[in-house]
Amino acid sequence: MSKVFHVEPPALSPQGVSDRSRRWRRVRRIVALPVAALALAGCTVPTFGAAPGATTSSRSTYHLWQGFSIGAVIVGGLTLVLILWAVFAYRRKSDRIPKQSQYHIPLEMTYTIIPILIVLGLFAATMVVENKEVANPKTTVTINVNAFQWGWKFTYPGQNVVVVGQTTQDPIMVMPVDTNVHINLTSSDVIHGFYVHAFNFSRYALPGVLNQFTLRAVNTGTYDGQCTQLCGLYHSLMVFRVKVVSQSQYTAWLTGNANVSAALAAQAATKQQTSSIVPTKPAKSEGNN
Amino acid sequence: MRTEAKVLLSLGVFFGAMSVVYWNWGHENAGGVMMFAGMLLCFLPGGYYYWWSRRMRARPEDDPNATQAQGAGVVGAFPGTSIWPFTLGMGAFFVVLALVFGIWFLVPGLGLVVWALFGGTAEGRRGGTQ
Amino acid sequence: MTDVLDPPVVAAHGDHDDEHEEHHGPTGILKWMTTTDHKVIGMSYTVTAVIMMVIGGALAEIIRAQLTTPNNSLVSFAQFNELFTMHGSVMIYLFVGPFAFGALANIIVPIQIGAPDMAFPRLNALSYWLYLTGSITMLSGFFVAGGAANFGWVAYAPLSNSINTPGAGADLWIGGLLLTGFSAIFTGVNLCATIFYLRAPGMTMFRMPIFTWNLLVTAILILLAFPVLTAGLIMLYCDRHFGTHIFTVPGGGVPVLWQHIFWFWGHPEVYILALPFFGMVTEIIAVFSRKPVFGYKGMVFATLSIGALSLGVWAHHMFTTGVVLLPFFSIMSLLIAVPTGIKMFNWIGTMWRGEVWFSTAMLMAVGFLITFLIGGLTGIYLASPPLDFFTHDTYFVVAHFHSIVMALVMGAMGGLYYWGPKITGYLLNETIGKIQFWFLFIGTQVFTLPMYLLGLRGMPRRIPVYPLHPSWQFLNQLSTVGAVLVGVSTVAFMVNIVYSWKKYPAGDNPWDGHTLEWFTTSPPPHHNFYRLPQIRSERPTWDYNHPGHTAAEHGHHADHHPEHHDEVPVV
Numbered sequence: 001m002s003k004v005f006h007v008e009p010p011a012l013s014p015q016g017v018s019d020r021s022r023r024w025r026r027v028r029r030i031v032a033l034p035v036a037a038l039a040l041a042g043c044t045v046p047t048f049g050a051a052p053g054a055t056t057s058s059r060s061t062y063h064l065w066q067g068f069s070i071g072a073v074i075v076g077g078l079t080l081v082l083i084l085w086a087v088f089a090y091r092r093k094s095d096r097i098p099k100q101s102q103y104h105i106p107l108e109m110t111y112t113i114i115p116i117l118i119v120l121g122l123f124a125a126t127m128v129v130e131n132k133e134v135a136n137p138k139t140t141v142t143i144n145v146n147a148f149q150w151g152w153k154f155t156y157p158g159q160n161v162v163v164v165g166q167t168t169q170d171p172i173m174v175m176p177v178d179t180n181v182h183i184n185l186t187s188s189d190v191i192h193g194f195y196v197h198a199f200n201f202s203r204y205a206l207p208g209v210l211n212q213f214t215l216r217a218v219n220t221g222t223y224d225g226q227c228t229q230l231c232g233l234y235h236s237l238m239v240f241r242v243k244v245v246s247q248s249q250y251t252a253w254l255t256g257n258a259n260v261s262a263a264l265a266a267q268a269a270t271k272q273q274t275s276s277i278v279p280t281k282p283a284k285s286e287g288n289n
Numbered sequence: 290m291r292t293e294a295k296v297l298l299s300l301g302v303f304f305g306a307m308s309v310v311y312w313n314w315g316h317e318n319a320g321g322v323m324m325f326a327g328m329l330l331c332f333l334p335g336g337y338y339y340w341w342s343r344r345m346r347a348r349p350e351d352d353p354n355a356t357q358a359q360g361a362g363v364v365g366a367f368p369g370t371s372i373w374p375f376t377l378g379m380g381a382f383f384v385v386l387a388l389v390f391g392i393w394f395l396v397p398g399l400g401l402v403v404w405a406l407f408g409g410t411a412e413g414r415r416g417g418t419q
Numbered sequence: 420m421t422d423v424l425d426p427p428v429v430a431a432h433g434d435h436d437d438e439h440e441e442h443h444g445p446t447g448i449l450k451w452m453t454t455t456d457h458k459v460i461g462m463s464y465t466v467t468a469v470i471m472m473v474i475g476g477a478l479a480e481i482i483r484a485q486l487t488t489p490n491n492s493l494v495s496f497a498q499f500n501e502l503f504t505m506h507g508s509v510m511i512y513l514f515v516g517p518f519a520f521g522a523l524a525n526i527i528v529p530i531q532i533g534a535p536d537m538a539f540p541r542l543n544a545l546s547y548w549l550y551l552t553g554s555i556t557m558l559s560g561f562f563v564a565g566g567a568a569n570f571g572w573v574a575y576a577p578l579s580n581s582i583n584t585p586g587a588g589a590d591l592w593i594g595g596l597l598l599t600g601f602s603a604i605f606t607g608v609n610l611c612a613t614i615f616y617l618r619a620p621g622m623t624m625f626r627m628p629i630f631t632w633n634l635l636v637t638a639i640l641i642l643l644a645f646p647v648l649t650a651g652l653i654m655l656y657c658d659r660h661f662g663t664h665i666f667t668v669p670g671g672g673v674p675v676l677w678q679h680i681f682w683f684w685g686h687p688e689v690y691i692l693a694l695p696f697f698g699m700v701t702e703i704i705a706v707f708s709r710k711p712v713f714g715y716k717g718m719v720f721a722t723l724s725i726g727a728l729s730l731g732v733w734a735h736h737m738f739t740t741g742v743v744l745l746p747f748f749s750i751m752s753l754l755i756a757v758p759t760g761i762k763m764f765n766w767i768g769t770m771w772r773g774e775v776w777f778s779t780a781m782l783m784a785v786g787f788l789i790t791f792l793i794g795g796l797t798g799i800y801l802a803s804p805p806l807d808f809f810t811h812d813t814y815f816v817v818a819h820f821h822s823i824v825m826a827l828v829m830g831a832m833g834g835l836y837y838w839g840p841k842i843t844g845y846l847l848n849e850t851i852g853k854i855q856f857w858f859l860f861i862g863t864q865v866f867t868l869p870m871y872l873l874g875l876r877g878m879p880r881r882i883p884v885y886p887l888h889p890s891w892q893f894l895n896q897l898s899t900v901g902a903v904l905v906g907v908s909t910v911a912f913m914v915n916i917v918y919s920w921k922k923y924p925a926g927d928n929p930w931d932g933h934t935l936e937w938f939t940t941s942p943p944p945h946h947n948f949y950r951l952p953q954i955r956s957e958r959p960t961w962d963y964n965h966p967g968h969t970a971a972e973h974g975h976h977a978d979h980h981p982e983h984h985d986e987v988p989v990v
């Protein structure tokens with residue numbers, strides 16, 4: 001006759017769960033929200049891992065991120081507290097069968113309706129930021145960004161300037177600060193991702209599709225960019241930089257760097273990956289003006 | 290059978306509504322067609338169950354007060370051991386290998402598939418093992 | 420009086436006695452090759468899926484090893500692309516999916532509803548053979564010239580066309596998915612038919628266990644979604660080999676169409692992966708809290724809502740394409756959080772005021788709750804297009820879905836510890852199980868949490884090196900440590916299986932389970948039941964064993980009619 005093993009529940013503890021703890025839990029829940037709000041009002045809102053970035057839309061995206069994160073911390077914190085409470089306070093203390101509650105309609109309605117309201121609020125906030133981002137304000141500068149395996153080509157239409165570089169040549173897209181810049185994003189082969197961390201932004205370069213968006217930088221500086229959509233062997237090295245300069249510097253750079261044609265620039269770029277046609281300082285011109 | 294019908298029909302209605310909203314708002318062909326097809330997929334069995342549930346005799350599994358005695362008798366046909374699923378599976382495997390390595394794989398592939406279809410059908414008519 | 424009855428009779432032309440069958444039927448490997456018993460098929464699925472988990476895990480460890488330093492050369496760029504493609508493909512297509520709807524579902528759903536087998540046993544067996552051969556097909560890509568598929572588990576066009584990815588590896592990937600896709604579709608048909616037609620008397624739809632409800636919705640999602648993937652794969656194959664231009668621009672094709680088709684399948688797929696584990700966790704929490712499922716009807720409604728909504732959110736994977744209707748997909752994706760939250764609170768409500776005891780299965784379920792909370796919350800960020808614009812294709816997304824799938828793995832382990840004894844007749848060792856749990860839970864947080872930060876700092880996904888950002892190294896190394904801890908938990912699991920082999924006989928109902936499967940023997944006999952109890956609620960075994968505790972003041976089930984409370988169960 002074989003022995004049947006049972007898994008023994010953990011040892012019993014003498015105390016039970018007091019009614020006091022139940023009341024305290026309720027009080028704590030009511031008090032938590034205004035306390036958190038007060039605390040938050042008193043100090044600066046944490047970044048939650050993101051940064052305001054260098055453009056107008058990166059700023060509003062950043063604030064949206066913070067708002068979502070506050071919601072996540074509150075909802076997640078509350079839920080985590082409830083889980084841990086259930087795990088510790090209701091751990092098995094005896095062999096008794098507990099009350100077999102099966103439902104509580106008012107409670108279930110509450111935690112159906114409140115999340116719906118939260119979600120609608122998140123959606124409204126999203127739409128405000130998104131509408132700003134996809135809006136088409138008047139732009140004074142246009143840059144054509146072309147992604148290819150495995151580099152980037154920045155063309156300044158009407159200005160006769162082309163900047164192109166492959167992988168570690170790290171081409172730099174120069175653009176003026178405090179100006180609405182219109183970007184025309186295309187791809188010559190597969191899908192690439194135009195991603196600039198400091199702009200809190202990315203967009204696919206799709207073959208056969210013209211993607212357009214507006215950027216307005218508010219801080220000068222040089223910012224890293226990288227391809228984020230898998231595009232083959234050297235996807236990880238398909239880097240570029242965006243250099244935001246003052247408007248006068250931008251104009252000077254344009255006049256100083258008018259290329260003969262894109263073809264010449266591309267030729268030089270694909271020859272050897274030694275020298276770069278990327279101008280780091282203005283006043284380095286290639287070919288006749 | 291009414292609950293089953295309601296589940297499928299309400300899913301179908303939801304997909305239909307979603308596809309109408311999406312089509313008019315987004316004008317995107319692929320998604321609109323796929324959602325509409327999803328609605329049809331739910332309406333097909335759902336509609337059939339709805340039609341049938343109003344005409345069928347109550348089944349013991351739909352009766353909350355049924356006793357096990359009401360379920361006595363034949364439940365269904367459950368073919369026992371059978372070589373045909375394995376044969377059909379191997380046939381499909383070779384057919385797929387034909388897509389990769391060359392059309393000559395279709396010979397064992399389609400051969401096994403056809404053999405399994407005949408064998409399995411015959412086994413079904415015979416009654417199979419227990 | 421509680422009444423039990425002989426099991427439903429199965430039809431056969433001529434009368435075959437069970438005992439005679441054991442002497443005359445095939446034996447050994449031929450018996451396995453010809454079986455149509457859902458329990459044997461389910462075990463085959465389980466063993467195969469766990470092997471796939473180990474293979475996928477090994478690929479992950481190599482990836483994490485490569486990423487420990489910024490300019491590592493452990494593997495080449497080409498090999499790395501194969502590694503993450505096959506890691507994702509093996510884990511999603513060959514492990515979690517088949518485990519979710521082919522392994523435990525195959526074994527447990529018929530017993531939970533009192534059926535003798537699945538509705539179409541031979542089709543069930545065919546599903547397994549298609550799964551096995553499909554897995555072999557996909558994995559054999561590693562052995563062909565050019566290597567395995569290397570375009571990511573999503574195979575975006577035009578990267579996946581014959582110009583950019585020539586070679587048999589990609590075609591083997593496509594072929595493997597055609598086979599496993601049909602495997603899933605046939606299982607979906609089988610599950611629907613079984614649940615609709617083979618329930619025991621008294622087992623109305625609203626008395627089915629939540630696990631079975633979840634598998635029903637999973638099955639419907641499979642039928643809605645998988646044919647779309649199959650069609651897309653055939654289109655991709657035609658583009659690659661028959662000169663069509665469905666996804667290629669020269670010739671008038673539209674690359675982004677692949678993404679629409681793929682993700683129309685892909686998003687329901689992640690719910691196909693998740694819902695069965697939601698069901699497992701629901702069952703485990705109820706049994707180990709010694710309470711009924713809290714909010715049963717709410718759970719059913721939430722599951723149906725998740726299933727319905729999941730068909731309308733696919734393009735949230737495509738927000739950065741610039742060509743999708745952002746507000747529609749944003750609101751639909753945000754709305755899915757609501758039924759998911761309902762489930763979360765119902766799980767907590769099930770534990771509330773219970774007598775919760777922590778076997779390994781329950782630990783895994785709690786680990787699931789916490790890990791899924793993190794993954795679910797981070798998913799809400801991704802539903803907002805402006806926030807998705809800067810997290811898409813970064814490690815933030817990688818962290819989000821790894822939190823989710825690791826939670827599902829915890830659910831899977833919980834399911835194995837909970838139902839393993841029912842299926843095999845033997846318990847697993849609880850001490851080793853707890854060791855496995857802590858390595859799995861802690862390892863998961865250690866490997867995923869740094870990834871969230873890496874993504875927010877700008878690290879893209881699918882890159883083998885990051886030479887321009889040496890500051891990312893520390894978080895990458897931390898993540899690798901976490902991955903190693905998870906590997907240790909897998910080893911602990913294997914050790915437990917070997918150590919506990921036939922050591923601890925389980926008996927019919929070691930956990931005091933509630934649902935019908937705990938009424939029969941462990942393992943169940945041929946055609947599953949010698950006797951069936953009367954079914955008057957969603958907990959027929961509990962009602963039979965605890966006749967004084969079937970109703971509660973706070974919740975009186977609509978279907979439930981209080982029985983005599985002074986009966987002694989018939990032994």
